[in-house]
Amino acid sequence: MLRHFFTNSIGILCSRVLGFIRDLMTANALGASIWSDIFFVAFKLPNLFRRLFGEGAFSQAFMPNLVKVSQKGLFCAEILIKLSLAMLGLSLIVMLFAPLVTKALAFGFSPETIALAVPLVRINFWYLLAIFIVTLLSALLQYKNHFATTAFSTALLNISMITALLLALNLDQKSAAMYLSWGVVAGGMLQVLSHIIALKRLNLLRLLTLGIAKFAKGKRAKAKGFWQNFGHGIIGSSANQLSDFISTFIASFLATGAISYLYYANRIFQLPLALFAIALSTAIFPKIAKAIKSKNDTNAINLLKKSFSLLFFLLLFSTIGGFVLANEIIWLLFQRGEFNTNNTIESAKVLQMYMLGLLPFGLYKLFSLWLYAKMQQKIAAKIAIYSLFINTALCLLLFKPLGASGLALAGSISGLFLLGYAIFVFGIRQFLDIIFNRINLITIILAVIFGYLLIELRGIIYANL
Known part of the structure; x- marks a missing residue:
């Protein structure tokens, strides 16, 4: 237990140190201004859904079912495909109705501020799809008592955002916020890649790809109670x-x-x-x-x-x-x-x-x-x-x-x-x-x-x- 705890803690510490460097640079570039408020609203939206559908509800419903189910590869593939399609659909809805979504999140913003925030909301929300995939892959790794990849992969998001801020040096606050938003998306893609590499090294990628092949042929895993627990978990992890x-x-x-x-x-x-x-x-x-x-x-x-x-x-x-x-x-x-x-x-x-x-x-x-x-x-x-x-x-x-x-x-x-x-x-x-x-x-x-x-x-x- 302690070994896995320290692995997670060290990985999180590395990520948070980089995160504080990122925040330090963000504070230096944006301060506590209208553009910092806009970016944090845009960044909060995918993180809200990530915590609701991903890290919280998903992990709490997925792990007990993964322990119980016999066809683990098929179960993982089925959940990955179905929920990825759902996240993709949600992302497209946000793209279409970004002004309404932004208004709902920051109702006190003026119409002019909403208009400035909409492009950033649209960019940042694509992070959700990437991080959901990461959440499923990390749960599969954790089942095999491999915690290091997930613990350290969050650092990739911070490195990506720091790089974006470095590229935005000496630019105006609007440009810096835009660069940061693209850095979020790039960081999500790097996290997905790191987990795929880890799965391959542990010979789990083959298990997942075989499961996808079986799912494509119409087979389904007997994951009794997962969807019901997932629905309850969305509420249970949302406080x-x-x-x-x-x-x-x-x-x-x-x-x-x-x-x-x-x-x-x-x-x-x-x-x-x-x-x-x-x-x-x-x-x-x-x-x-x-x-x-x-x-x-x-x-x-x-x-x-x-x-x-x-x-x-x-x-x-x-x-x-x-x-x-x-x-x-x-x-x-x-x-x-x-x-x-x-x-x-x-x-x-x-x-x-x-x-x-x-x-x-x-x-x-x-x-x-x-x-x-x-x-x-x-x-x-x-x-x-x-x-x-x-x-x-x-x-x-x-x-x-x-x-x-x-x-x-x-x-x-x-x-x-x-x-x-x-x-x-x-x-x-x-x-x-x-x-x-x-x-x-x-x-x-x-x-x-x-x-x-x-x-x-x-x-x-x-x-x-």
Whole structure:
């Protein structure tokens, strides 16, 4: 487990370091301007669908079925062809109705701003088809306990976007945003290529091509329950993603730069979430699914116990560090070029509110694995719907008095609800058995000391400036 966790973490870390370089260059080129808002809206749209249909719902429905089905090649081929055609159709619809789609995503944009955003929305959305293919191929690799390609391939997107920004040096903001959009599409194509190469090296490409040949002859895999679980999974994995959508929608009514503040702060928030929670969840999900299929719930719970202590430790320290040092982190990473001191202050406020939700969202990633491995996507969908209503109500309540910070706080509170409900379904007694141990108690004590030292150190630095 630890080997796969560290493989995922190192790959994600490399990608996120490149991602921060990309964001640094983006902030330098676009700042927190109308063009940065437009690009982030255009880039958010395919990422929203990617997380809904790809990384979230798909993986959670696909892996348990892949474990169970006998004709794995045919099953993979059938899902790949059917859903790729669906994604292609969705992309064509967005191409045709891009102005309406853009208006729905950023309702507060003026007609002139919508017109500027439409070309970028059309370009960025083609990333969806590429990344869906990557998601399926990565699930196939993970079934065979190969995590490195997927973990490191995200870096290809960032390298592509960095290259686009380098090509756009000294150009105006509109041109830089256009170059960035084409960089997104090129990065998606490179990710597909890297996974095909990995499949070939592991002799899995032949399995997939034979499955495609069988599907072309009219054969079908007996994947009972996949489509139903996939439908429930779309809803079940959508809480955080739709929260982002709602936040962007409401932020479009705030002053220029609000969308960008949310984006820059969320990028930092996503680093420990991906580096620890997503990396660990990805590493243990195939093992938990296989243990539950073998009716070995005890082994699955033991995996959760070990994972919880490690994840709790990492996320708690990340939360305290991110909250206390929010201003310094934003200043260090982004304050240069078009990104000024006021942008740093506003982004830091948003980051603090996001960091309050790091522990709940991270632990929810862990306990939701139990639901998905048990094929309980319908229950997860109900939890997500309730959470979404709570987030929407809080966004509407908090965005006027707190601005963009209120939108981030609303998301964090909805994450706390997600975790609480998932624990209730998992079993409160089983959860208490997991959390009450010496390691977690020591972690809390050390975290309090760590937070106190950070606050004192910060005060000493400011006193000597």
